[in-house]
Amino acid sequence: MLPLTLTIIVIEALLIAVLLRNRKRHKQTISSLRETLALLEQRLSARTDSWRQATDTLEQAEQRHRVTTALLNETKEYLNSIINSMPSIMIGVTPSSHVTHWNAAAELATGIREKQALGFRLHEIYPELPVTPAMIDEAIANSEPSTKESVKIEHLNSTRYVDITVYPLHSLELTGAVIRVDDVTLRQKLDSMMLQNEKLKSLGELAAGMAHEINNPLAAILQSLQNIQRRLNPELPGNKTAARALGVDMQVLHDYLEARDINRFLRGMESAGHRAAEIVRHMLEFSRSSSRQLEPTDVNYVAHASVEFMRSAIELSMPGLHARLVIEEDFDRSLPAIPASGAELQQVLVNLLKNAAQAMQEAGREKPLIRISTRLVPPFAEIRVEDNGIGMNLSTSRQIFDPFFTTKAVGQGTGLGLSISHFIISQRHHGRIEVSSTPGVGTTFILSLPLQQMSQSASR
Ligand SMILES: Nc1ncnc2c1ncn2[C@@H]1O[C@H](COP(=O)(O)OP(=O)(O)OP(=O)(O)O)[C@@H](O)[C@H]1O
Ligand SMILES: [Mg+2]
Numbered sequence: 001m002l003p004l005t006l007t008i009i010v011i012e013a014l015l016i017a018v019l020l021r022n023r024k025r026h027k028q029t030i031s032s033l034r035e036t037l038a039l040l041e042q043r044l045s046a047r048t049d050s051w052r053q054a055t056d057t058l059e060q061a062e063q064r065h066r067v068t069t070a071l072l073n074e075t076k077e078y079l080n081s082i083i084n085s086m087p088s089i090m091i092g093v094t095p096s097s098h099v100t101h102w103n104a105a106a107e108l109a110t111g112i113r114e115k116q117a118l119g120f121r122l123h124e125i126y127p128e129l130p131v132t133p134a135m136i137d138e139a140i141a142n143s144e145p146s147t148k149e150s151v152k153i154e155h156l157n158s159t160r161y162v163d164i165t166v167y168p169l170h171s172l173e174l175t176g177a178v179i180r181v182d183d184v185t186l187r188q189k190l191d192s193m194m195l196q197n198e199k200l201k202s203l204g205e206l207a208a209g210m211a212h213e214i215n216n217p218l219a220a221i222l223q224s225l226q227n228i229q230r231r232l233n234p235e236l237p238g239n240k241t242a243a244r245a246l247g248v249d250m251q252v253l254h255d256y257l258e259a260r261d262i263n264r265f266l267r268g269m270e271s272a273g274h275r276a277a278e279i280v281r282h283m284l285e286f287s288r289s290s291s292r293q294l295e296p297t298d299v300n301y302v303a304h305a306s307v308e309f310m311r312s313a314i315e316l317s318m319p320g321l322h323a324r325l326v327i328e329e330d331f332d333r334s335l336p337a338i339p340a341s342g343a344e345l346q347q348v349l350v351n352l353l354k355n356a357a358q359a360m361q362e363a364g365r366e367k368p369l370i371r372i373s374t375r376l377v378p379p380f381a382e383i384r385v386e387d388n389g390i391g392m393n394l395s396t397s398r399q400i401f402d403p404f405f406t407t408k409a410v411g412q413g414t415g416l417g418l419s420i421s422h423f424i425i426s427q428r429h430h431g432r433i434e435v436s437s438t439p440g441v442g443t444t445f446i447l448s449l450p451l452q453q454m455s456q457s458a459s460r
Helices: 002-021 027-085 104-110 133-142 185-231 237-246 250-259 262-289 299-317 319-324 342-363 394-399 417-428
Strands: 089-093 099-102 146-155 158-170 175-183 295-297 326-330 338-340 369-377 380-387 432-438 442-450
Touching: 002 027, 027 104, 089 104, 104 175, 133 146, 133 158, 133 175, 158 185, 185 262, 185 417, 237 250, 250 262, 295 299, 295 342, 299 319, 299 326, 299 338, 299 342, 299 369, 299 380, 319 342, 338 342, 338 442, 342 369, 342 380, 342 417, 342 442, 417 432
Parallel strands: 326 369
Antiparallel strands: 089 099, 089 175, 146 158, 158 175, 295 338, 369 380, 380 442, 432 442
């Protein structure tokens, strides 16, 4: 553009010069120069027009680009906020397992920020997640999602259950996978609670039918055993008379029974019989519980009565422990009367207190301590029974509500105490019974009883 303008200026200058020097002689030259000048001016204006057009087009293109970029950013933001507001963990990975996306739920569950995750290999930053590079490869190779259900993950000191799905990503520019992790701990808990209730219900029905059938022959066996023991007693006058009539020396007979361990066998039979009777009695409690009414009950009173009952029971059965045992009572006086069966509640608390005493005995504690407390935690009345006994590991605490689960020596526990307690609290009172325990430190049982029952059916 510049040379052309210059040329025009030069020509105009020349023209003026020529005009000035010799107007007449060079008239022809002037007119030809004028023509050239007009031509050049025409070309200049044409070029200026096309330059303006090009500038306009460029500006329009730039404008369109700006709008498209803004739209793209908006869409990206929108997609990100959708992914981030999902409760599922969403992790994008390349075929070589390098993280390309890490949503808010992933940050929350792992404590690992997006910046710390992006670009790293998944199993290096989150080894607890059981998604192997092979699983990602397989999903991509088969072009099909691969799924694992109810997988247990131990992370940040907590146990969760998750469903994991690896979705393959396939587009022209992109291969990789999206891993979706859903927390199903609550579902898992509900499933096992329902299973537990089913087990207890069928046990209750079974117990009701069986208990009477077993009780009668068992009573006959124990009665007969007692008779045999009495009739072999050399001290009783009736025995002496009968033996004398037959020419049998009662003392010799007694010595024989001792020498041949027959008395010991009889005592063994007797204690096994009593044990069987105790199991039947426990089983009967399942069926009996469902017929008692719920009525306004003072939880603090029941808790105190249970402690008093247990004090005397421990004094009799564990005198060594009784001498050192401290039972602390810490009751919330603002607790109102709640719909409950006092007898059943006492049965539960006695079970818990007995277990606590046994756990402290087993731990051989110098200062055995049980703390029983009540609190108003609307909409529940909460009762806690804490001990500094032997505690439980995770595998034990998962099974304690199962009927017949016991870690006690044969003949020491029926394994029914807590399953009956669970039944009474969850089925009869629509409450919760929970446990938290640390091996070697102690155990806390927490009972949550509704302050109000939803309907009359609750008391049936
Ligand atoms: N406070 C506790 N501390 C440690 N372990 C406990 C405690 N309470 C219960 N357990 C564990 O739970 C198991 C089941 O308890 P549960 O009361 O149902 O049966 P049990 O005590 O073994 O037998 P039973 O109650 O019939 O005498 C126990 O064997 C024990 O391993
Ligand atoms: Mg018990």
